Amino acid sequence: MEQHFLVFKEVAETKNITLSAKKLHMSQPSITLQIQNLENEYGARFFDRTNKGVELTKAGEIFYEHVRRVLDILSTAKEQINALVKGQKKIIYIGSALTIGEYILPNILAFLFKAHPDVEFKVKIANTESISQDILEKKIHIGLIEGPFFQHKDLNVESFWQDELVVVLPHFHPWASRKSITLAELSHEPLVTREEGSGTRRAMEMAFKERGLDPDQLNITMELGSTHAIKQVVAAGLGITLISSLTVSKESERNIFKVVKIQDAPIYLDLNVLTDAHITRTKEEQFLINLLHDHEVIGDILSKDYYKLEKQANKLHLLTSK
CATH class of the missing domain: 3.40.190.10 (Periplasmic binding protein-like II)
Incomplete structure (x- = not known):
C-alpha cells in the first residue's frame, strides 16, 4: 500500500502522469492502474483529467493531506528503526542560513556535543528560500533562518x-x-x-x-x-x-x-526555527528546538561565554539523562 501512496503523492504534486512515470521509473499504465486501485479501494475519484494533465478532485485533496502524513510517519519510523538495528548514531539534519551558519551555529553545535555526544549533525548552509524548499522535500528536518518569512501552510516558523x-x-x-x-x-x-x-x-x-x-x-x-x-x-x-x-x-x-x-x-x-508542520519531531530534534528557545543559554552562546556554556551543557546533560 505504501507504494500506491507514493505513486498517488507524486501524481498529485506533478499533476502529470507521464512526468510521474519518468520520475518513479515506472510505466504509465502501471501508474494509472495503481491510481485506479486506490480510487476503487476508497470509493471516490481522486483526479480529473485536463488539457495539461490531471487535477485533484475535492476527495483527492483530502486524501492527499492524509497520504502525506502517513508517508512522513513511515519515513520517521524507518529512520528510527534503521538507527536502532544498525547501531548508528542519532542524526539531526539541519539547514542554516548564512549568518546563523557562520556566526552562531558552530557555538550551538559545540554546546550540543557536550550535552548530547551521541548525536550527529548534518548541516547544510544556504539561503532562506533553499532551506524552506529542502524542508518541504524532507531533505532536512530543522531550518535556522533569518529575517521575515512568508507563512506557508506546511511549515512552522518560530522566532528564537x-x-x-x-x-x-x-x-x-x-x-x-x-x-x-x-x-x-x-x-x-x-x-x-x-x-x-x-x-x-x-x-x-x-x-x-x-x-x-x-x-x-x-x-x-x-x-x-x-x-x-x-x-x-x-x-x-x-x-x-x-x-x-x-x-x-x-x-x-x-x-x-x-x-x-x-x-x-x-x-x-528575527532568527527563526523552521520545521515541517506535519512531521513528528524526534526527542533529539525537540531538545535542539527547546534549547534555541532558552534565551539564557542562547545569550551565553552568542556572547561566547565558554566557561558558563560548559556548566550549562553539563547541567542540561544531567537533566536529559534522567
Missing part, C-alpha cells in the same frame, strides 16, 4: 532570537565619527548587500518600504552570497553595508570596522 541590523563601514569613512545615521542617507551611498532571497536582504528592503522609502532607489553596487566576503569588500573601502550586528562584533572591537546605528528607528532581524 532577535538581532539588530547595523550600518558597517570602514574606519576611514566620512561617517566614522558619527554614532548614527538616518535610513534615507543610505540611499546615496554605494551599498554592498547579500543576494536576493536572503533573510538579511528581505529585512532591509522591508524596513525601507515601512519608512516610505523605495528599496529600488538604493545604490547597490555589489551583491555577494557571503557575509565574510561583504566584510572584506567594505574593509577595502568599496562600499558600506547593512548587516547583522552579530557578524561584526569581533571586527568592531579591533577597529577594523565602524558600526553605526540607524537613527530614526532600529531594524531588527
